[in-house]
Amino acid sequence: MFDAARAGAPWAFERLYTDLAPVVTGYLRLQGAAEPDDLTSEVFLGVFAGLASFEGTEPQFRSWVFTIAHRRLIDERRRVARRPSEPTDDPATLDGPGGDAEAEAIDALGLRRVYELCATLSAEQREVVLLRVVGDLTVEQVAQTVGRSVGAVKALQRRGLTALRKKVQ
Amino acid sequence: MLPLHLLDEDAVEALLTGRPVTPELAPLAGAVGQLRTAARQPVRPSDELARRLATGDFSGIPPAPLPPEPSGHRIRTWLAGVSPRVRVVTGAVVMFTGLTAATAAGALPGGAQDHVEKFIETVTPITFQHEQPEPGIVEDVSDTRTTEPDDTGRTEDPGEPVRPPGKPETPPGKPPEKPDNPNKPEEPPGKPETPPGKPAEKPDNPNKPETPPAKPEKPGNEGNGNSGNGQGNSGNNGNGNSGNGNNGNGNGP
Numbered sequence: 001m002f003d004a005a006r007a008g009a010p011w012a013f014e015r016l017y018t019d020l021a022p023v024v025t026g027y028l029r030l031q032g033a034a035e036p037d038d039l040t041s042e043v044f045l046g047v048f049a050g051l052a053s054f055e056g057t058e059p060q061f062r063s064w065v066f067t068i069a070h071r072r073l074i075d076e077r078r079r080v081a082r083r084p085s086e087p088t089d090d091p092a093t094l095d096g097p098g099g100d101a102e103a104e105a106i107d108a109l110g111l112r113r114v115y116e117l118c119a120t121l122s123a124e125q126r127e128v129v130l131l132r133v134v135g136d137l138t139v140e141q142v143a144q145t146v147g148r149s150v151g152a153v154k155a156l157q158r159r160g161l162t163a164l165r166k167k168v169q
Numbered sequence: 170m171l172p173l174h175l176l177d178e179d180a181v182e183a184l185l186t187g188r189p190v191t192p193e194l195a196p197l198a199g200a201v202g203q204l205r206t207a208a209r210q211p212v213r214p215s216d217e218l219a220r221r222l223a224t225g226d227f228s229g230i231p232p233a234p235l236p237p238e239p240s241g242h243r244i245r246t247w248l249a250g251v252s253p254r255v256r257v258v259t260g261a262v263v264m265f266t267g268l269t270a271a272t273a274a275g276a277l278p279g280g281a282q283d284h285v286e287k288f289i290e291t292v293t294p295i296t297f298q299h300e301q302p303e304p305g306i307v308e309d310v311s312d313t314r315t316t317e318p319d320d321t322g323r324t325e326d327p328g329e330p331v332r333p334p335g336k337p338e339t340p341p342g343k344p345p346e347k348p349d350n351p352n353k354p355e356e357p358p359g360k361p362e363t364p365p366g367k368p369a370e371k372p373d374n375p376n377k378p379e380t381p382p383a384k385p386e387k388p389g390n391e392g393n394g395n396s397g398n399g400q401g402n403s404g405n406n407g408n409g410n411s412g413n414g415n416n417g418n419g420n421g422p
Contacts, residue, residue, distance in 0.1 A: 008225040017214065017222060026208020041215035043233070048221070050232025060236070068233045114207040117200055132185045133201055134208040144236070158181050161197065165176070168196045 002061070006052050017044055020062065024069050027134045030118050031073055031126065034080060043069045063141040066131060070145050120167045125160030128153050273297065 004012035021040055028036035047065055054064065118126050131142045143153045176194075183190045187205065190198045214222060221227050251259075271277055272285045273295075286297045 010223055010225040013222050013225055017218075021212050021214070022209050025212040026210065030204070030208060037212055038215055040212055041218040044214070045218055045221070045227065045230050046233035049227040049230035050235060051227075053232065053235055056236075064233075064236045067236060110203070111207050114203050117204065129185070130204070130208075133204050136186075154178070154181075157185060158176060158178075161181055161184055161201075162176055164200050165194075165197045168200045 002051070002054075002058075005048070013048055016048075016061075020044075020065055023134050023136070024065060027066065027130050028069060028073055030114065030130055030134065033073055033076060035076075039072055039076060040069070043072050059138075059141070062135070063137055063145065066135045066137060066141075067145045070127075070131075117164060117167060120163050121160050122163075125156050125163065128156040129160040129164075132157060269293075269295065 001012050001015060005016060021044065024043060025036050025040040028039050033039050043065065047068055054061065056064070118130075121129060127146055128142055128148075131137050131145060132139070135142075137145065139150055139153050139157075143150045146153070148156075180190060180194060182188070184194065184198055184201050187202070213219075221230075268285060269289055272282065272289060275282065277285055289295055290297065
């Protein structure tokens with residue numbers, strides 16, 4: 001599929017996008033991105049533009065895509081750094097800008113509970129746990145994506161799961 | 170129910186990868202499953218992405234930076250791009266450095282350790298010292314260094330170390346330097362060759378001179394070069410004292 005995509009086959013791009021775009025958008029949304037759908041499109045535009053130079057396996061491609069998504073998320077956070085709070089750290093803020101209709105849609109998707117779970121994690125713990133669970137990356141891939149050591153990633157994911165455990169019990 | 174601190178690494182991996190867990194961790198596994206499920210909703214591409222997906226043309230868009238290569242891959246890539254001569258030299262340097270480190274650590278087998286030590290001491294300025302001089306012998310060396318020179322400008326020989334067989338004391342074809350040359354001091358006045366309190370020789374190891382043959386202790390120092398020749402004459406490693414004595418004789422009234 002990578003070879004076909006490098007050759008410019010539209011079906012190959014479509015397949016790659018269909019496979020990975022939902023989880024990338026989910027990661028960005030749970031990380032508090034303001035416009036996760038648009039950010040996902042930016043990520044894939046850059047990834048597909050650089051695909052001709054990419055050499056690696058499917059897991060490496062997946063890790064690369066999430067690395068780009070993570071960097072785009074950091075860039076977006078810098079752009080909106082003037083805002084005082086992160087949307088997902090406080091679930092109550094979910095009812096604010098979107099109004100009741102958006103809140104109902106979120107409830108309908110069952111996301112409210114997920115946002116509450118994410119709000120129990122620190123920013124570093126959430127980053128690592130989401131990359132492992134949503135991104136389906138290994139510890140080493142997460143460490144490379146977020147620029148931390150493997151030991152630090154293991155410690156963060158353990159503390160994150162412990163916090164989640166306290167929340168659900 | 171397990172205490173919270175008993176969330177071991179296997180349980181963490183099972184939870185994060187969606188593998189079955191113990192019943193005590195089922196609520197936590199359910200929460201993690203909610204995270205996983207919530208992030209799998211279909212998403213619609215932007216107009217530009219949809220247009221380019223349909224055509225397969227992504228030209229004119231800045232490409233995303235490629236993932237960094239592991240260091241081992243970078244080394245292999247570099248080696249593949251250099252000439253065979255550079256590869257051989259690089260390999261030799263790496264091997265020699267590793268061999269020197271192993272020798273310094275004393276990690277080689279007994280016979281090989283001695284041979285490699287001699288080789289490294291011959292081709293490099295490195296000197297391996299793995300025997301400490303006995304305290305009593307050190308005192309003898311100190312006494313030797315403070316001995317007054319005799320009329321010939323030589324100190325008393327406290328015990329000439331045995332030279333390795335087959336090695337001449339002076340290089341062939343080079344006459345030994347006259348120790349009583351008053352116009353050419355071997356050392357500046359008042360400057361001892363070795364710092365006080367530091368033994369200048371190791372007389373307990375007669376088979377191994379402290380420095381390689383024909384190699385001055387301080388490269389670039391002319392006085393030391395003369396001392397090296399003086400060493401060959403007297404067979405005494407206390408060259409600094411000998412040189413000072415000569416200087417005193419030459420400059421005296």
